[in-house]
Amino acid sequence: MNRGMMVSISVGTLLSALLAGCGASSAPPSTQSQATGNTDPGSNKPVTVTFWYGIGGQLSQQIQQMVQQFNRTHPGIHVVATYQGSYSGGGAEQQKLLAALKAGDPPDIAQIEVHSMPLFASSGKLADITSLMNQSASDRPTNFLQGMLASTQFHGHSYGLPFNRSVPVFYYNKALFASAGISSPPATWGQLTQDAAKLTRGSGDNKVYGFEPLVDWWPWEYEVMSSGGTILSSDGQSATFGQANAVGILEAESKLVQSGDAMVESGPNYWDLMISDFAHGKVAMDIDSIGSAGEIASEINHKFQWGTAILPTYQGHKLEVPPGGGDIAMMSGIPEQQQKAAWTFMQWWTSPAQDATWSMMTGYLPTQTATVNLASYQAFLKKNPQYQVALSELKYQVSPPASPDYLTVVQDVQQGLQAIFDEGKPVSSTMQQVAGQVDHDLQSMGN
Amino acid sequence: MVIARWREKSLGWLMIAPYLVFVAVFVIGPLVYVAVLSTYRWNLLSPRPVRVGFQNYVYLWNSSVFRESVTNSLLLAIGMFVFSLPLGFFFAVLLNMKLRGTVIYRSILFSSYVVPLTASGLVFTLLLNTHDGLVNRVLEQFGRQPIDWLGSSHYALWSVLMVSVWQYVGYYMLIFLAGLQNVPEALMDSCRVDGGSRWRTLWHVTLPSISPNVFFAIVVCLIQSFQTFDQVYVMTDGGPDNATSTLTYYLFSKGFQMADVGPAAAASVVLLVILALLSLLQMAIGRRWVVDEP
Numbered sequence: 001m002n003r004g005m006m007v008s009i010s011v012g013t014l015l016s017a018l019l020a021g022c023g024a025s026s027a028p029p030s031t032q033s034q035a036t037g038n039t040d041p042g043s044n045k046p047v048t049v050t051f052w053y054g055i056g057g058q059l060s061q062q063i064q065q066m067v068q069q070f071n072r073t074h075p076g077i078h079v080v081a082t083y084q085g086s087y088s089g090g091g092a093e094q095q096k097l098l099a100a101l102k103a104g105d106p107p108d109i110a111q112i113e114v115h116s117m118p119l120f121a122s123s124g125k126l127a128d129i130t131s132l133m134n135q136s137a138s139d140r141p142t143n144f145l146q147g148m149l150a151s152t153q154f155h156g157h158s159y160g161l162p163f164n165r166s167v168p169v170f171y172y173n174k175a176l177f178a179s180a181g182i183s184s185p186p187a188t189w190g191q192l193t194q195d196a197a198k199l200t201r202g203s204g205d206n207k208v209y210g211f212e213p214l215v216d217w218w219p220w221e222y223e224v225m226s227s228g229g230t231i232l233s234s235d236g237q238s239a240t241f242g243q244a245n246a247v248g249i250l251e252a253e254s255k256l257v258q259s260g261d262a263m264v265e266s267g268p269n270y271w272d273l274m275i276s277d278f279a280h281g282k283v284a285m286d287i288d289s290i291g292s293a294g295e296i297a298s299e300i301n302h303k304f305q306w307g308t309a310i311l312p313t314y315q316g317h318k319l320e321v322p323p324g325g326g327d328i329a330m331m332s333g334i335p336e337q338q339q340k341a342a343w344t345f346m347q348w349w350t351s352p353a354q355d356a357t358w359s360m361m362t363g364y365l366p367t368q369t370a371t372v373n374l375a376s377y378q379a380f381l382k383k384n385p386q387y388q389v390a391l392s393e394l395k396y397q398v399s400p401p402a403s404p405d406y407l408t409v410v411q412d413v414q415q416g417l418q419a420i421f422d423e424g425k426p427v428s429s430t431m432q433q434v435a436g437q438v439d440h441d442l443q444s445m446g447n
Numbered sequence: 448m449v450i451a452r453w454r455e456k457s458l459g460w461l462m463i464a465p466y467l468v469f470v471a472v473f474v475i476g477p478l479v480y481v482a483v484l485s486t487y488r489w490n491l492l493s494p495r496p497v498r499v500g501f502q503n504y505v506y507l508w509n510s511s512v513f514r515e516s517v518t519n520s521l522l523l524a525i526g527m528f529v530f531s532l533p534l535g536f537f538f539a540v541l542l543n544m545k546l547r548g549t550v551i552y553r554s555i556l557f558s559s560y561v562v563p564l565t566a567s568g569l570v571f572t573l574l575l576n577t578h579d580g581l582v583n584r585v586l587e588q589f590g591r592q593p594i595d596w597l598g599s600s601h602y603a604l605w606s607v608l609m610v611s612v613w614q615y616v617g618y619y620m621l622i623f624l625a626g627l628q629n630v631p632e633a634l635m636d637s638c639r640v641d642g643g644s645r646w647r648t649l650w651h652v653t654l655p656s657i658s659p660n661v662f663f664a665i666v667v668c669l670i671q672s673f674q675t676f677d678q679v680y681v682m683t684d685g686g687p688d689n690a691t692s693t694l695t696y697y698l699f700s701k702g703f704q705m706a707d708v709g710p711a712a713a714a715s716v717v718l719l720v721i722l723a724l725l726s727l728l729q730m731a732i733g734r735r736w737v738v739d740e741p
């Protein structure tokens with residue numbers, strides 16, 4: 001090969017690199033094309049509503065089932081639901097939605113993770129459904145369970161309906177509790193620490209640990225708020241989670257790890273690994289989403305008794321629990337026909353019959369008071385008492401800071417939590433450092 | 448005469464027009480747009496991006512995460528240079544010995560390069576799993592404690608490097624092999640006749656003969672290393688505690704996970720400058736030692 005060729009090949013590689021980088025932000029997938037063409041008002045064809053969601057695997061199939069049922073029972077409307085990758089904060093569905101909104105070609109409705117609502121709502125790209133809700137028979141704000149709407153509102157206006165919602169709850173292995181002589185789950189962190197020591201036994205591969213903290217920013221919100229602290233200042237401009245009153249529970253968890261009474265999972269599959277540790281009796285207690293209850297039950301498969309409890313409180317501070325999961329929102333500026341059809345679908349989804357079906361099928365929380373009162377749901381609760389705990393926790397729900405820049409906060413925090421639990425760095429100084437980092441980020445963003 | 452020349456010229460432009468359009472739309476356009484974005488504060492959605500001049504660059508300068516990401520990219524580039532290039536050369540020399548089964552080995556060695564990075568990332572995530580990954584199981588056989596390959600900041604970057612080396616070694620091997628097969632037999636023979644040892648032949652005949660290939664491999668290796676993304680995205684999400692965050696992962700995470708476009712655009716401009724400088728530097732150095740064929 002001669003030099004000219006070398007140079008052109010290397011330049012070519014460099015350019016293709018740039019191209020590859022640009023590809024990520026380019027147009028949304030082709031699903032959109034299915035939506036067009038059917039909206040001619042003169043024709044008898046049903047109105048097509050496009051719906052992007054981000055829960056995969058079995059849950060995705062369950063969404064498709066529900067959508068099929070809707071389409072069967074509503075001949076004038078055809079909902080096309082498409083899985084777009086994870087809806088989690090910063091996940092693929094969110095990235096695609098950002099790009100699609102920017103490109104002016106978004107779906108009609110989309111699932112939005114509860115912590116991302118401020119980002120999308122503040123942009124004016126979501127339809128304000130406050131008056132639609134007030135006029136709705138099925139979705140009046142008072143119809144929903146207490147705390148359910150916290151994440152759907154931004155600056156006093158409603159931008160979404162609760163869709164797949166969860167809260168973190170406390171899980172414990174009743175068999176291990178019994179053999180350690182403990183009769184009930186801990187109500188406070190003081191008790192939890194003592195119980196963890198009693199429950200820990202054995203060594204090596206066969207060691208059973210009392211507790212396992214989930215190294216994740218979602219339970220961290222509970223840990224900050226219930227320690228008596230706050231995450232951001234009330235104006236959303238600076239981080240307050242590094243202060244002494246915000247790190248109490250984190251300190252307690254870190255001490256348990258250091259004393260060998262708790263274990264930690266790391267790496268990309270940390271969450272699944274924690275579920276598996278609990279299901280295999282490797283840990284006696286952990287904090288996990290109520291949405292994981294179904295998976296845990298099937299993994300344990302009646303090998304031992306287990307239960308859920310309300311999250312423990314810390315030194316007399318009020319319990320505050322973050323919402324989890326996602327809401328469903330309509331994009332602003334879509335044609336009126338689509339708007340009506342989309343709203344019909346959203347109301348259908350949250351009305352008690354579907355709300356109950358979805359909730360019993362997946363383990364996500366019911367969203368309406370009427371759903372909980374249904375005989376079928378009451379029967380379900382009797383059979384699956386672990387969900388009762390999540391319902392009683394709802395009244396402690398506090399929405400996370402309504403900052404459009406909140407995704408930055410949680411990404412920074414996630415790295416800080418890894419520093420504490422994966423690398424054993426000290427809690428207080430690490431969180432102060434992360435708070436400084438977040439301050440730096442918030443100043444630069446200032447949206 | 449003039450018309451004929453003009454015709455010839457316009458035909459030339461016409462011929463390269465498709466390429467020019469492509470480059471303008473997909474390369475030059477985005478490049479300029481990114482440079483412009485890097486002077487704004489914006490979350491992709493808000494209707495009014497705020498002009499902030501060079502503040503995003505100042506932000507990067509003061510950001511410990513950005514510095515860590517640049518360092519990690521550099522370490523990966525050095526690691527790839529130190530491990531994958533010599534290893535690729537070693538395999539190329541072996542394959543060039545015309546032993547039996549060369550074709551099979553060549554295919555096997557090259558095959559890892561054909562596997563999509565995401566797929567190999569997933570496979571290695573399983574192999575490197577702390578509790579039941581194959582790697583730790585093998586270590587246990589030798590009485591070693593299991594290692595937290597992806598969850599410990601001491602090992603995570605090494606794991607990413609290991610996957611990158613595995614992925615690319617076949618590619619460099621092929622580049623070297625192409626060069627080796629062009630080294631004139633007569634030159635090797637004459638060196639041997641003059642009493643040159645194998646090492647001397649390698650050093651004074653083989654390497655200079657394939658210097659264009661070596662040069663090319665180094666340039667591509669460094670550029671590729673600075674683009675390390677898929678492995679990180681699949682295996683570690685940049686963690687733990689940013690231990691595996693690379694420059695490209697940083698700008699992706701900032702721009703698309705945190706919707707903070709300004710610093711992300713600024714970071715990609717920095718990446719462009721680094722890569723351009725590296726390429727220029729190499730071309731300047733390469734001029735001294737790359738021996739072109741006549």
